[in-house]
Amino acid sequence: MNVAHIDELDRIEMPEGFVWRPVRRRFDIRSFGTNVYTPSEAGGQIVEEHTEAQLGHEEIYLVVRGRVRFTVDEDEHELGVGRLVYVRDPQLRRGAVALTDDAAVLTLGGKPGEAFEVSAWEAMFAAVPYAQREEWDEAIRIHEEALTERPDHPALLYNLACMECRAGRSLDALLHLQRSVALEPKWAGYAQRDSDFAAIRSEQGFPAA
Amino acid sequence: MSDGYTILALDEIEPVPYHQREGQKILTIQRLLDFRAAGINGWIGDAGEGLVPEHEEDSGSEELYVVVRGHARFTVDGNDVDAPAGTLIHVLAGENRVAVSEEAGTIVVAIGGRIGEAHGPSGWTSFVVADALRREGRMDEARAAIREPIEQFPDAWHAPYNAACFEAIAGEPDNAFAYLQQALRIDAQAVKGYAPQDPDLDSLHDDARWKKLVG
Numbered sequence: 001m002n003v004a005h006i007d008e009l010d011r012i013e014m015p016e017g018f019v020w021r022p023v024r025r026r027f028d029i030r031s032f033g034t035n036v037y038t039p040s041e042a043g044g045q046i047v048e049e050h051t052e053a054q055l056g057h058e059e060i061y062l063v064v065r066g067r068v069r070f071t072v073d074e075d076e077h078e079l080g081v082g083r084l085v086y087v088r089d090p091q092l093r094r095g096a097v098a099l100t101d102d103a104a105v106l107t108l109g110g111k112p113g114e115a116f117e118v119s120a121w122e123a124m125f126a127a128v129p130y131a132q133r134e135e136w137d138e139a140i141r142i143h144e145e146a147l148t149e150r151p152d153h154p155a156l157l158y159n160l161a162c163m164e165c166r167a168g169r170s171l172d173a174l175l176h177l178q179r180s181v182a183l184e185p186k187w188a189g190y191a192q193r194d195s196d197f198a199a200i201r202s203e204q205g206f207p208a209a
Numbered sequence: 210m211s212d213g214y215t216i217l218a219l220d221e222i223e224p225v226p227y228h229q230r231e232g233q234k235i236l237t238i239q240r241l242l243d244f245r246a247a248g249i250n251g252w253i254g255d256a257g258e259g260l261v262p263e264h265e266e267d268s269g270s271e272e273l274y275v276v277v278r279g280h281a282r283f284t285v286d287g288n289d290v291d292a293p294a295g296t297l298i299h300v301l302a303g304e305n306r307v308a309v310s311e312e313a314g315t316i317v318v319a320i321g322g323r324i325g326e327a328h329g330p331s332g333w334t335s336f337v338v339a340d341a342l343r344r345e346g347r348m349d350e351a352r353a354a355i356r357e358p359i360e361q362f363p364d365a366w367h368a369p370y371n372a373a374c375f376e377a378i379a380g381e382p383d384n385a386f387a388y389l390q391q392a393l394r395i396d397a398q399a400v401k402g403y404a405p406q407d408p409d410l411d412s413l414h415d416d417a418r419w420k421k422l423v424g
Contacts, residue, residue, distance in 0.1 A: 001285040001304055006295040023273070027299035031271055031322030032247035036297075058246050062318065064277050065295060072214050081294075082219040082277050082316060086242045089213030104295070106275055108320055110246030115327050 002027050006036050006064065006104050012129055017045040020125050023106070024118070031116050033057070033109045036064070039098035046105055049095030052087070055119060059109035061085045061096065066103030070096040120146060120153045127163070136167035154184035162196035170200050181207040215242060219277065219316055224253050226341045232258035238318070240334040247328050248321040251277075254310035260317045263307035266300075270321040274298040274308065279315025283308045292317075332358025332368050339375065348379050359391075366396035374409035385410070386418045393422060 009021035021036035023029070039046045046068055052059060061070065062084040070077045070085050072094045077085065087094050096105060110116050123146030130139040143160040150156060157180035165173035177197070181188045188207035191197050200206055222241065224234035236251030238244070248270065252260040260281055266272060274283065276296040283290040283298055285306045290298060292308070300306050308317060322328050335357045342351035355375045358368040373388035389410075392400045404410055404423050413419045 001288065001290075001301070001306075002299045003290055003292075004297050005293075006297065009297075023297060027273070027297075029271060029273060029299060030324040031326075031328070032320060034273060034320065058244065060242075060244060060249065062275070062277065064275065077216055079216070084217050084219070085214060086217065086244060087214040088244075092213045094214075108247060108249065110322075110328065112245035113327050115325050116246075116322065 006038075006106075009036055011038075012125060013040060014048070014125065014128060016048050018048055021104075022122070022126065025122055025126065030118075033107070033116065033119060035107050037105045037107065039101065039103055042098055042101035042103075044098055045095065046098040046103055047094065047096035047107070049093060051093050052090035052109070056090050056111045057109040058086070058088045058090065058112060059094075059107060061087070061094075062106045062108070064104045064106050066098060066100035068096045068098050068103050068105060070094065118146075118149060120150055120156045122146070123156060124159055127159070131163060131166075134166070136163050139163045140167060140169075152183055154180045154187055157183070158187045158190070161191075162194065165196050165200055168199075170203070173197070174200055174203055174205055178205060178207060217241065219251055219318070220253070220314070222251070225338050226344070227259075227262060227337060228340065228344065233260070233262060234258075235334070235337055236316070237334040237338060240338065245328065249318065250334060251316055251318045252308070253314070253316050255313045255315070256311055258310050259307075260310050260315065261306060261308035261319060263305065265305050266302040266321065269302045269323050271302060271324060272300050272306075272319055272321040274300065274306075275318045275320070277316040277318055279310060280312040281308050281315050281317055282311050329362075332362050332365060336367075336371055339371070343375065343378070348375075351375055352379060359388075364395060366392045366399050368392075369395070370400055370403070374407065377410050377412050380412070382413055382416055382418075385413055386416070386422065389413075389422055 012020040014020055019038045023034045023036055037046050063079050063081055067080050073092045123142050127139040127142040140163050147156050157176045161173045161177035189209050192209045222236045227233040227235045234253050236253055238249045238251050254260050276292045276294050278294050281292040283292050285300055286304050339351045339354035352375050355372050362368055369388040369391035373385045376385035
């Protein structure tokens with residue numbers, strides 16, 4: 001058994017303005033995705049605007065504290081504690097802002113009919129504070145750990161390459177970037193414009209757009 | 210509102226009595242939403258009433274309990290946990306757990322799933338609803354509720370098996386044997402291991418079809 005209050009969860013401020021409070025990662029839950037989100041301030045974003053089109057997840061958003069205003073498929077709903085939104089259609093755009101500064105939303109998601117796989121974005125989110133402080137070793141370690149489970153995940157490989165490049169590990173960065181592009185060619189285009197790769201863009205073997 | 214999403218208020222769900230402890234009531238979230246990615250249900254109770262029934266997860270599911278409102282007290286493998294609103298408790302399959310309410314209107318949401326397996330809703334909440342109706346003597350509604358999972362989960366032997374039990378209790382042996390046959394076609398070993406000791410089916414024992422089907 002493991003226990004935590006939502007206020008005891010890690011607090012990872014995301015550039016988009018919401019705060020990610022990892023739950024699945026904290027408890028090492030392996031059968032479904034779940035997290036808590038809180039705002040930086042009242043009126044701020046609490047659930048980022050997004051769709052689940054890429055992952056194909058259905059999701060439940062449960063208000064566990066305070067009040068929030070959800071926008072789903074352009075409909076607005078003001079919700080308090082104990083109210084939930086179940087978005088079964090992964091294509092629907094959804095997001096929420098906090099109406100009170102103590103608001104907290106618990107999310108639950110997964111792909112129906114398939115065994116749960118830890119989403120790669122979790123590692124990318126977890127590495128954000130380290131990247132912001134330019135603590136590259138820890139940011140790289142988090143990505144390497146995620147890649148042990150998802151060794152062929154193009155976005156993870158790309159992000160790892162970015163951080164290795166910023167850390168001065170040019171050869172590792174080039175190899176991981178090449179691997180990412182081999183798996184999913186679109187990353188070559190991103191790499192051409194990504195300032196993280198400034199130090200290696202003129203190297204032989206840097207992927208052409 | 211589009212068909213692609215649903216808004217639900219937990220305290221507007223009609224609680225269904227659960228048989229393990231006086232006052233225990235389940236919120237059948239899974240059944241209402243038909244959420245497929247994981248198991249999810251709720252428990253609601255006033256001070257002193259039972260919330261999560263005492264159990265281990267024989268299914269092998271790990272579970273996360275979320276205290277949404279009020280105040281609960283959990284006991285997990287003999288360890289007490291004070292759990293005000295906002296508490297999250299992760300419990301592994303083999304751990305014995307039970308929770309009681311310490312405040313009026315306490316709500317706990319239980320989320321579960323089996324590691325490495327796609328979640329397969331079992332129709333358990335439909336059984337709970339049907340069982341509650343049966344205990345209230347609302348037999349026709351109970352029989353209708355118990356039939357719900359049969360079409361929904363065609364590979365689950367216990368769906369027609371439970372329907373057979375309810376038909377037997379209602380004094381409808383022809384229906385009972387038809388459902389029993391359906392259950393046997395799905396998993397004869399499980400049904401034959403369970404049926405002879407099941408008091409719900411006692412009324413069928415003297416019928417010639419019983420010996421032929423169950424042995």
